[in-house]
Amino acid sequence: MAEGQIPIEEYETGNTKHKWDLKKLKFAHRVIFEYNYKKGEIKRGYANRTLYLNLTKKEIKEKPVTEDMKKKFTGGRGFGLKLMWASIKSSTRWNSDENELLITTGPLCGTTQYPGSGKSLCLTISPSTDIICDSNVGGFFGPYLKFAGFDAIEIQGKAKQDVVIVVDGEKGKISVETAPLEETNSHLINEQLTHMYASENTDKSRQKVSVVSAGKGAEHSYWGCLNFSFYDIRRKLPRMKQAGRGGLGTVLRDKKIKAIVTKIEKFDGVSNNPADPIALAKVGTKLHREIRDLDRHQCNMRAVGTVHLVEIMDEYDLLPTENYRFGSFPKASKIYSPKFFKHFTKIIPDGCWHGCTMACAKTVDGFTVMTGPYKGQKTTVDGPEYETVACCSNMSLWDPLWVLEFNFYCDTYGLDTISTGTAIAFYMEMYEYGILNKERCDGLELCFGNGEAVMEFMHRIAQGNKGEFTKIAAKGARRVKDWLIKNAWGTPQLIEDCGMESKGLEYSEYVTKESLAMQGGYGLTLKGPQHDEAWLIFMDMVNNAIPTFEDKAEALHYFPMWRTWFGLNGLCKLPWNDVEPANNAETDEPSKVPEHTQNYVEYQNAITGWNVDKEELILQSERCYNWQRAMNVWLGRGRRKDDWIPYRSMGPVTEMEYLSRKDRYDKQLVEKLGHSEKEVEKMKIKEKIELLYDYRQAQYQKLADAVYYRRGWTPNGIPTPQKMKQLGMDDPKMLKLLQDKINEDEKAGLNVWGGKYGKGEKPPNIHLKYWEKW
Amino acid sequence: MGIEVNGRKVEWVKNETVKYLLRRMRYTFPLVVVKINDKIIPRKDFSDVIVPDNSKVAVIHMISGG
Numbered sequence A: 001m002a003e004g005q006i007p008i009e010e011y012e013t014g015n016t017k018h019k020w021d022l023k024k025l026k027f028a029h030r031v032i033f034e035y036n037y038k039k040g041e042i043k044r045g046y047a048n049r050t051l052y053l054n055l056t057k058k059e060i061k062e063k064p065v066t067e068d069m070k071k072k073f074t075g076g077r078g079f080g081l082k083l084m085w086a087s088i089k090s091s092t093r094w095n096s097d098e099n100e101l102l103i104t105t106g107p108l109c110g111t112t113q114y115p116g117s118g119k120s121l122c123l124t125i126s127p128s129t130d131i132i133c134d135s136n137v138g139g140f141f142g143p144y145l146k147f148a149g150f151d152a153i154e155i156q157g158k159a160k161q162d163v164v165i166v167v168d169g170e171k172g173k174i175s176v177e178t179a180p181l182e183e184t185n186s187h188l189i190n191e192q193l194t195h196m197y198a199s200e201n202t203d204k205s206r207q208k209v210s211v212v213s214a215g216k217g218a219e220h221s222y223w224g225c226l227n228f229s230f231y232d233i234r235r236k237l238p239r240m241k242q243a244g245r246g247g248l249g250t251v252l253r254d255k256k257i258k259a260i261v262t263k264i265e266k267f268d269g270v271s272n273n274p275a276d277p278i279a280l281a282k283v284g285t286k287l288h289r290e291i292r293d294l295d296r297h298q299c300n301m302r303a304v305g306t307v308h309l310v311e312i313m314d315e316y317d318l319l320p321t322e323n324y325r326f327g328s329f330p331k332a333s334k335i336y337s338p339k340f341f342k343h344f345t346k347i348i349p350d351g352c353w354h355g356c357t358m359a360c361a362k363t364v365d366g367f368t369v370m371t372g373p374y375k376g377q378k379t380t381v382d383g384p385e386y387e388t389v390a391c392c393s394n395m396s397l398w399d400p401l402w403v404l405e406f407n408f409y410c411d412t413y414g415l416d417t418i419s420t421g422t423a424i425a426f427y428m429e430m431y432e433y434g435i436l437n438k439e440r441c442d443g444l445e446l447c448f449g450n451g452e453a454v455m456e457f458m459h460r461i462a463q464g465n466k467g468e469f470t471k472i473a474a475k476g477a478r479r480v481k482d483w484l485i486k487n488a489w490g491t492p493q494l495i496e497d498c499g500m501e502s503k504g505l506e507y508s509e510y511v512t513k514e515s516l517a518m519q520g521g522y523g524l525t526l527k528g529p530q531h532d533e534a535w536l537i538f539m540d541m542v543n544n545a546i547p548t549f550e551d552k553a554e555a556l557h558y559f560p561m562w563r564t565w566f567g568l569n570g571l572c573k574l575p576w577n578d579v580e581p582a583n584n585a586e587t588d589e590p591s592k593v594p595e596h597t598q599n600y601v602e603y604q605n606a607i608t609g610w611n612v613d614k615e616e617l618i619l620q621s622e623r624c625y626n627w628q629r630a631m632n633v634w635l636g637r638g639r640r641k642d643d644w645i646p647y648r649s650m651g652p653v654t655e656m657e658y659l660s661r662k663d664r665y666d667k668q669l670v671e672k673l674g675h676s677e678k679e680v681e682k683m684k685i686k687e688k689i690e691l692l693y694d695y696r697q698a699q700y701q702k703l704a705d706a707v708y709y710r711r712g713w714t715p716n717g718i719p720t721p722q723k724m725k726q727l728g729m730d731d732p733k734m735l736k737l738l739q740d741k742i743n744e745d746e747k748a749g750l751n752v753w754g755g756k757y758g759k760g761e762k763p764p765n766i767h768l769k770y771w772e773k774w
Numbered sequence B: 001m002g003i004e005v006n007g008r009k010v011e012w013v014k015n016e017t018v019k020y021l022l023r024r025m026r027y028t029f030p031l032v033v034v035k036i037n038d039k040i041i042p043r044k045d046f047s048d049v050i051v052p053d054n055s056k057v058a059v060i061h062m063i064s065g066g
């Protein structure tokens, strides 16, 4: 036990205690259908089968995982894509009966020797984007699912009434049971089901249960997230991690699933049955030591988690405030990490899976809820993480207690903090301009800084309020843009430019105006503007290390491919680059953290018994990345027009924004656009904004050209059949589909580069069908 | 008189240490590597090493982040 640590028996959260009549709850369950399976063994990281459930047809079956599937799709998100391709149609939408919800693991998931090895990858067709959304999440469910016998769970169809799905790895039984009496909101139902399904009334037993749920907010919005539980043996309660992006929780509730439960008999350090346990222990121990010795001098994740980023982002003008109008704010110091450190419970290891020494999953225990149905109760808040705090700065909420309130209700209602915060920030800006007002907002005064109004809006969503604004606004920024434009409230361009969404998904929390590469890192993505594919702001804007389009395109090739790899294997990305070896600076490519990359080569080989190198890791990702883009094309999207981003992410939309960084923008008009200082002095602000607008839009199109070319895609962004074949992805149906779509683009005149190239400039290749020469 | 920091021209300040240059540039991020004319400056020397005139300084922010 660490110095100062409180013994388990003595620890009290100070939370309000709940008493549940579990017998009554359980008695109301009726088994609708069930399935017995033979318990298997994990071999070298794989359970070698996946679990399929169809709630409409009342069907449960096992699907084998073949060697070919492993070779092409590796695992995790890759398996999810492969399974979806076989089961959905190109016309499938989020609420179609055949839409699927997948939770996948990956061969390294569930390892306890290497930090960050308990992630699940969830996939579905998103209500926000109509394409595949993938989201990674910690908690115990993924590892337990594998140890119960399955590399993934694939759920199709819809139940007629609220159900729980139970994967009982102890008995080798799957059951789908009605669950009429349980709570829906996650902090309560996760507690009820953990206690209900634990084999014995002990903490040890409860620790072998994990629950996935989404609350009332997920039912009535497109922002539904999934809450994955992990029983905290010290706090004696199930804590939660979220698969936030893209409406996974919305799909869960649309299928009338109240929760998915998995329980296991046992697990230990060799449950993954690694090919080479000694090599695994060696590589794991090295990283554990590094984190223990260096984290406190580097990011201090063990003490404050990801909120250490708040002050850094504020200093570098990257912290979104007032709907991304600004990147720093005088009041921001009120929500710097020390303000949360004060509230965090200390001296308790906070990993979201066993063996994660990074332990960044911080909590505030005994928080008194200030509003809504749980007002006055004391509860544990999981977080906040950087993104949640930055959502609040985006809404101009500068009180840490409001951040905690927002965090708590987003989680228990099953609302993605990012989409909720980013969308509300947009509504607030529209309110400021009079495009929205109290009447149009169903009586809410949704102006910047109004925490009460934010919470009231969220409570209304959870109640299923029928007000026009609540109903539309809960579907996100894209739908609100359409609604405002349809009603002719405000100018369409201002509305389009300010609402921070792309592909229908709200932006995560970084200001990208001064980093073209990061604009691509948000726009030229598979699922929409989430920073998990690439985070290039420092490399681009501060280090100035990728100055040309080719450099940026290379980064927008390498980093998305590398980061995709974590999701194929069931890993957390944080231990890769949020701690760095002491000699990292002296390496050839420090931004890639070469020693850690080599760790991952050794780690994958130690589990699977393969003999891969670092190039093969990238290839594993490239196969799945291209496959997902190809599926987006199949679903009717995945082209240049779909990679559009709002101008707020590129530059100043309003005069106030321009004036707030006037020197910077004036300088660019001189240095980048070739105007003389005198000319710039005479220009009106409006004229300067327009010049910058055209310039930056053109830059983005040139970047898209360079990136598509680097990725081996057509000028309109379609992965070419030749590229797919090179990668060994030779499914004839997919290859034909891509060729047909390319032919359609050709006929429509869309197979052209998007950038306008002046004297001395040229597009990435003068041959528009350059791939045909391969 | 002037120096280059990350490829951008910056005014040179006499007797300025690496520590104060970082402060002036508002480079508060903890994971930075500093090179002066391609030579790595160890973190422990940030308070002692003076940035010479006409030098090329690279302040590499290590996070690939997010």
Ligand code: SF4
Pocket: A115, A116, A117, A118, A138, A350, A351, A352, A353, A356, A357, A358, A359, A360, A361, A572, A573, A574, A575
């Ligand atoms: S680094 Fe943090 S988020 Fe990642 S696995 Fe560890 S505790 Fe969980």
